[in-house]
Amino acid sequence: MTDLLIIGAGLSGLLAGVWARRQGLRTRIAATGLGATHWHAGTIDALGYLPGEDAPVRSPFAALTRLTAARPGHPYALTGEAGLREALAAFRALLDELGLPYGGAANPDENLLLPSPAGAPRPVYLAPAAQLAGDMSRPEPYLLVGFQALRDFYPTVIAENLTKLGFRSRAEFLPIELITDRRDFSTIDLARAMDSADLSRLANALKRVAAPGERIGLPAILGLRRHGQIIAALREAVGAPIFEIPTLPPSVPGLRLTTVLREHFERDLHGRLDLGMTVIDFRAEAGRVTWVASRASARPVRHRARRFLLATGGILGGGFHSEPRGRVWETIFDLPLTAPQKRSRWFRPDFLAPEGHPVFRGGVRVGPDFRPLTLAGEPAFENLWAAGNLLADSDPISERSLEGVAIATALAAVTSLIKTDV
Amino acid sequence: MFNADTWLPPEASLDQCIKCNICVSYCPVAEATDFFPGPKYAGPQAQRFRMAGQPAPDLSVDYCSGCRVCNEVCPNDVNIMEMNARARAALVAEKGIPLRNRLLGRNELMGKVGSHAPRLANFALHNPVSRVAADAIFGIAKEAPLPRWSTTGTFVDWWEKHYPHRLISDKKVVYFHGCATMYYEPFIGKAAVAVLEHMGYEVIVPPQNCCGLPMLSNGEFKAAGKLYDNNLRKLGPLAAEGYDIVGTSTSCTLTLKEEAPHLLDRHDETTQALTHAVWDIFEWIREHEDELPRDFIQMEMVIPYHPPCQYRAHRVGRPSMDVLALIPGVEVHESHARCCGIAGTYGYKKEKYDIAMKVGQELFSFILEEEEHHHTEFNACDSETCRWQIEHGTGQESRHPIEILAAAYGLYDLETRTTL
Amino acid sequence: MRMLETEVLVIGGGVTGVGVAWDAALRGFDVILVERRDLAHGTSGRFHGLLHSGGRYVVKDPVSARECIHENRILRRTHAHCIEDTGGFFVVTPEDEDSDYPDRFVQACAETGVPCEEMAVAQALRREPRLNPRISRVFRVPDASVDGFQLTHATAQAARQAGARIFTYHQVTDLLVAGGEGDVRVVGARVFDAVRAEEMEIRAAMVINAAGAWAGRIAGMVGSRVDIVPGKGVMIATAHRLVNTVINRCKWPSDGDILVPAHTVSIIGTTDVPVADPEDLRIEEWEIRKMLAEGEKLIPGFAHTRILRAWAGVRPLYRESAVTDDRDISRKFTLLDHQERDGVAGFITITGGKLTTFRMMAEKTVDRAAAHLGSRKPCITAETPVPGAEHGPYWLGHRLREVEDGRLQNQLICECELVTRGMLENAARLNPTVTLDDLRRDVRLGMGPCQGGFCTYRAVGVIHELKLGHGVTPDTEGSDWRVADLQSPAGNPGRGRPPVSAPEPASSLADHLYDPNLLLRDFLQERWKGVVPIVWGQQLKQEQLDRLIYLSIMNADHLPDAGLKSPLSDFYGVDVTPNDVLEEPHD
Known part of the structure; x- marks a missing residue:
């Protein structure tokens, strides 16, 4: 019998899988497909901006009280500062162990500012080691190196904006042949090509264009499997700090993160991960979910488990759906959502509105134990938990809290569901 | 499972695609060769340019192996492989086998x-x-x-x-x-x-x-x-x-x-x-x-x-x-x-x-x-x-x-x- | 102040204005055309893409029907590449069965010379499997689909080649008047060049007001009263083609009864709401619901299909006397010779009409102008193909075919609509680019399902590199903009591998307005404007991915120069004030 069935293979689903498995639970993950980690920058954003405020958050922990004052139902209000700290530390320790180290600002209470692929400062709490030398508090001038014919990274735009922001910056281009002979490639293809490329050619070319004292920002394509060695070898050969800047999706840093988590779960921990399984139905008896059913060829497949964790994401993850008249609903259990159920109340005028759009803040309300609640405030089911970006009262994209919320709530939900006898 | 009132051909599932590129990240054929431009390109992207009764505009879809890794990783339930298979059938109908x-x-x-x-x-x-x-x-x-x-x-x-x-x-x-x-x-x-x-x-x-x-x-x-x-x-x-x-x-x-x-x-x-x-x-x-x-x-x-x-x-x-x-x-x-x-x-x-x-x-x-x-x-x-x-x-x-x-x-x- | 002189000054860069400029230039006149924004920014770029056979008007307005079929046949030759020969069906849906309209329709087609042939329903369903199987009759007519952007651009290029000068982003601020009481004469216009931010004067022997829904404002500058009732029409586009034939309801023309295959999408239109201001393009919830409901009658499941976008255009309806229902105002065009009408010489207004009849409108207008200017050269536009017509008729697969052939030589910048870097660079190099929306009209940038999610950043990067001299596409020969190849990946080949050094900066970008961050913000907001009225379901998910890209990854809301505005930034504003009127108001 499965102890825990997790629905969703995004960051919260995978991490919950890892943590639950490590606690000895027979854990399975079923998901339609893979998740948002593949699109994002690979960084861990804990809290970058408070709703409607223009200045970046310096310390996500110090800003929590103001965040939860504005959004009392925010998932961080449930995890608390301690829960957030604990989860971020656990994540960092885990990734160290898996050989994809993450780091942060010198002061562990604070965010880093890293240059975005448009040249704006991104407030992030943890970043892959490969991105850390981009830290905007460091003194070295920037050299942004692009590859012409790479359509997902534009170093001149970054350099111009960094210059406008007061950072000494310039851009250079190198031929793509230094990495691949292929003519049709994605950033992922380039990263794979780097795994087997002759690094000395690229290193020499970088040496030629770099001035002494500069740090070199490259698109995030520096290897998949051999990423760590590649970065180290390039730094050594060029003799300058080298760092990655994320690109348009598909995200190489995101793929690296997913890959180490997935492999750890499946290979080291012998967890089962099934993709292509869209959960479409469930059965509950006496307040307990007995099974969920997923779409399959010819007939649905039923999955029984003692506990279920819903980690399907919100609108972006596919956990919610919506229709022209403005109804927004949770697709499996039809849990009540806090989203406005009228389209005329969904949006603000500006696409980039700093307060976000109301529809994207709506979600599943959970109790302090991370069990989804009915409208009456009771746990909807005795053995159903929820974690990740489907939770109510948070707009992780405008808050820049996407990964922070996923990580903190995944740990909190697993901690709670393990403690609960079912 | 089948419902005649809601059934649509696999091509209609292209509307599910949000261009997120996850399929591109995992397609083993696109990884191996330039000849296949990838599942998103050959599937939901090219499909918008195909039309019954017109010459097949793209030949590269023939390089899809049909392994369905794309369908498996797609978070949006797009029937990419089926779309490609049907496009290939149109190609065969037009150009012979x-x-x-x-x-x-x-x-x-x-x-x-x-x-x-x-x-x-x-x-x-x-x-x-x-x-x-x-x-x-x-x-x-x-x-x-x-x-x-x-x-x-x-x-x-x-x-x-x-x-x-x-x-x-x-x-x-x-x-x-x-x-x-x-x-x-x-x-x-x-x-x-x-x-x-x-x-x-x-x-x-x-x-x-x-x-x-x-x-x-x-x-x-x-x-x-x-x-x-x-x-x-x-x-x-x-x-x-x-x-x-x-x-x-x-x-x-x-x-x-x-x-x-x-x-x-x-x-x-x-x-x-x-x-x-x-x-x-x-x-x-x-x-x-x-x-x-x-x-x-x-x-x-x-x-x-x-x-x-x-x-x-x-x-x-x-x-x-x-x-x-x-x-x-x-x-x-x-x-x-x-x-x-x-x-x-x-x-x-x-x-x-x-x-x-x-x-x-x-x-x-x-x-x-x-x-x-x-x-x-x-x-x-x-x-x-x-x-x-x-x-x-x-x-x-x-x-x-x-x-x-x-x-x-x-x-x-x-x-x-x-x-x- | 800069001064220019010409014989004919055309105001308005819609299809009517460029048609007038083309015709006048072909007849040997010296011509300048001014447009305050980009070509086809107004009504010519905001319609459903239907090239009328005349079928829609046979019963209600036989004169228009005759004009349409006449022009339909001409444009298929002169503007072949802008037109897809989709054919059109008039279908009788269950809602319309109890009417005598179909029989009247057949009769009226015969009388007006619009070819019409009844076909078996089963045969129609074989050709269009998504069509409502409960339709009872189908008539086939020679409707077609036409690209209004390309039609306008190609005609403008033909005008240029005939010697006309075309200035976009030049707004008329006043008309220049000579003479006095009883002998008023328009002698030119004062114009603001928004790209160089300078005033100029253009002197002309004849000023032709082709400002469409804005024509009343222009005429008002010399005190002539021209009553235009801007009639707002809302259209929505599906994420892919549902039909390959134009589908019309066989009934008295009304709202939401035309479904047109246009490039990769199907467009349903329209509503018809009189508005006070032609810039008032707010789309109401009831209009969207109505389009979905009407679409459902033609295509079962339409209301659940993914919708990409909604937009509104304004018909320039000329009101001769008070009429209550807009649709009863004439769709025929109106030519006002202000010398005869108001005693203002040197000034002609052309308005009303339809895109399908733009060439005829231009011909009549130039005939009148020529009479005043003393020329007897005949109109030859009906026999003169515009650049690009040699490519032959449009077919849906052409871009994919051309991209396939050169796939490994040129990067796809907009993957949804298959816009290559070469296409984008050439369009940006030779057409003033104030916003990315200008390039969108040229090459269809950002018009697919992701609505700019991926290509906005790329296009900004490409243009920035072009500006700094890192362009990768060879310059087209001479300075001529090859409009004929505007939409063709093969016509804008890349070199594959660009030069890595020795850049030659490109100069034709609107310099003082140019800022990459402004381009980015403007285009994101422009796309958002058309998405908000129809975003739900999968498109809502798409927008959330687009937000993830521009907020989480790019941090585009914290780029420098946040206060900068382009001449169009305000136009891209979205009004989200709730209006919960869900049914069409009746008063």
Whole structure:
């Protein structure tokens, strides 16, 4: 019998899988497909901006009280500062162990500012080691190196904006042949090509264009499997700090993160991960979910488990759906959502509105134990938990809290569901 | 599951695509070659520019191997592979079918012809001279792992001999053997019958023909439709009587269950009854786990196992692993590889052979590492063409999980592939 | 102040204005055309893409029907590449069965010369499998689909080649008047060049007001009263084609009864609401619901299909006297010779009409101008193909075919609509680019399902590199903008591998307005404007992915120069004030 069935293979689903498995639970993950980690920058954003405020958050922990004052139902209000700290530390320790180290600002209470692929400062709490030398508090001038014919990274735009922001910056281009002979490639293809490329050619070319004292920002394509060695070898050969800047999706840093988590779960921990399984139905008896059913060829497949964790994401993850008249609903259990159920109340005028759009803040309300609640405030089911970006009262994209919320709530939900006898 | 009011052709699922590129990140073919521009491009993106009655604008879709890794990782349920298959069918309808594809698509015909004189046929097909000729004339890659005809008779030859001795029981199940078991690997069918009878079932082997998959994947939809109709005539009545139909070729069962009706737009009642009756054999055994005898022999072996793309496309999880895990001493290690590369007949084609071998590399490495670390003798896989490709790519012999299960009951010798 | 002189000054860069400029230039006049924004920014770029056979008007307005079929036949020759020969169906849906309209329709087609042939329903369904199977009759007419952007651009290029000068982002601020009481004469216009931020004067012997829905404002500058009732029409586009034939309801023309295949999408239109201001393009919830409901009658499941976008255009309907229902105002065009009408010489207004009849409108207008200017050269536009017509008729697969052929030589910048880097660079190099929306009209940038999610950043990067001299596409020969190849990947080949050093900066970008961050913000907001009215379901998910890209990854809301505005930034504003009127108001 499965102890825990997790629905969703995004960051919260995978991490919950890892943590639950490590606690000895027979854990399975079923998901339609893979998740948002593949699109994002690979960084861990804990809290970058408070709703409607223009200045970046310096310390996500110090800003929590103001965040939860504005959004009392925010998932961080449930995890608390301690829960957030604990989860971020656990994540960092885990990734160290898996050989994809993450780091942060010198002061562990604070965010880093890293240059975005448009040249704006991104407030992030943890970043892959490969991105850390981009830290905007460091003194070295920037050299942004692009590859012409790479359509997902534009170093001149970054350099111009960094210059406008007061950072000494310039851009250079190198031929793509230094990495691949292929003519049709994605950033992922380039990263794979780097795994087997002759690094000395690229290193020499970088040496030629770099001035002494500069740090070199490259698109995030520096290897998949051999990423760590590649970065180290390039730094050594060029003799300058080298760092990655994320690109348009598909995200190489995101793929690296997913890959180490997935492999750890499946290979080291012998967890089962099934993709292509869209959960479409469930059965509950006496307040307990007995099974969920997923779409399959010819007939649905039923999955029984003692506990279920819903980690399907919100609108972006596919956990919610919506229709022209403005109804927004949770697709499996039809849990009540806090989203406005009228389209005329969904949006603000500006696409980039700093307060976000109301529809994207709506979600599943959970109790302090991370069990989804009915409208009456009771746990909807005795053995159903929820974690990740489907939770109510948070707009992780405008808050820049996407990964922070996923990580903190995944740990909190697993901690709670393990403690609960079912 | 099917609802005529809401049903839309697979192409309509392009509306689900949000261009997120996850499929591009995982497509093993696009990773291996510039010739295939990737699932998003060939599927939901190109589909918006295709129109019935106009020349097919893109040829690169022919490089899709149909492995469905894209469908598997897509978070939006886009039927990318089906879209590509139908685009290829339009291409074939417009430009005709190379003779090579006609040969590869006619698995059953090839099987029958060769079975009349299997040794001669094996020699004719497998000697270096004729392979070079086939390469040059038909474009069938000379290195590709073509199967060998059974030299001990077809599966049905055996079944006719076994018929008087078969288990008679109130519990009955229909067996769909498929072309590979029929002509090349009758021992798989024997192992299946042994296991099913051990479970107390009387096995029915009705007349049947090729499921049509090779033609579907080569874009010959008309011919595939005929085969499907024939099977419908032969198997439909059994399905209507409520018998389950199990198959050992996971790609055949997928074709009968879902792929053929989906690609050919067949949604009548008889078809639906058939699709609901068909099971992959391990999917069925897992469903009937309580009827599975536990008189296993202690096996003490590590088995590297590759769940083939076609099995994963059933979206039923890993039933073979679930069942094999019940055998004491058996440790099944999953490959986690995307595809062996062969993708039905894809890797047989001269211009695609190298791509298929590159795609298979991650699986081959896994098998070889397992061999090194655990001294494994066999690996396991549910699909015949994948087994042949794995053997070709690694030199290690590959078995169907049903052979392992039969061996675990002492009914089968894994070494010689004979029932005991 | 800069001064220019010409014989004919055309105001308005819609299809009518460029048609007038083309015709006048072909007749040997010296011509300048001024447009305050980009070509086809107004109504010519905001319609459903239907090239009328005349079928829609046979019963209600036979004169228009005759004009349409006449022009339909001409444009298929002169503007072949802008037109897809989709054919059109008039279908009788269950809602319309009890009417005598179909029989009247057949009769009226015969009378007006619009070819019409009844076909078996089964045959129509075979051709259009998504069509409502409950339709009872189908008539086939020679409707077609036409690209208004390309039609305008190609005609403008033909005008340029005939010697006309075309200035976009030049707004008329006043008309220059000579003479006095009883002898008023328009002698030119004062114009603001928004790209160089300078005033100029253009003197002309004849000023032609082709400002469409804005024509009343222009005429008002010399005190002539021209009553235009801007009639707002809302259209929505599906994420992919649902039909390959134009589908019309066979009934008295009304709202949401035309479904047009246009490039990769199907467009349904329209509503018809009189508005006070032609810039008032707010789309109401009831209008969207109505389009979905009407679409459902033609295509079952339409209301559940993914919708990409909604937009509104304004019909320039000329009101001769008070009429209550807009649709009863003439769709025929109106030519006002202000010398005869108001005693203002040197000034002609052309307005009303339809895109299908723009060439005829231009011909009549130039005939009148020529009479005043003393020229007798005949109109030859009906026999003169515009650049690009040699490519032959449009077909849906052409871009994909061309991209396939050169796939490994040129990067796809907009993957949804298959816009290559070469296409984008050439369009940006030779057409003033104030916003990326200008390039969108040229090459269809950002018009697919992701609505700019991926290509906005890329296009900004490409243009920035072009500006700094890192362009990768060879310059087209001479300075001529090859409008004929505007939409063709093969016509804008890349070099594959760009030069890595020795950049030559490109100069034709609107310099003082140019800022990459402004381009980015403007285009994101422009796309958002058309998405907000129809975003739900999968498109809502798409927008959330687009937000993830521009907020989480790019941090585009914290780029420098946040205060900068382009001449169009305000136009891209979205009004989200809730209006919960869900049914069409009746008063």
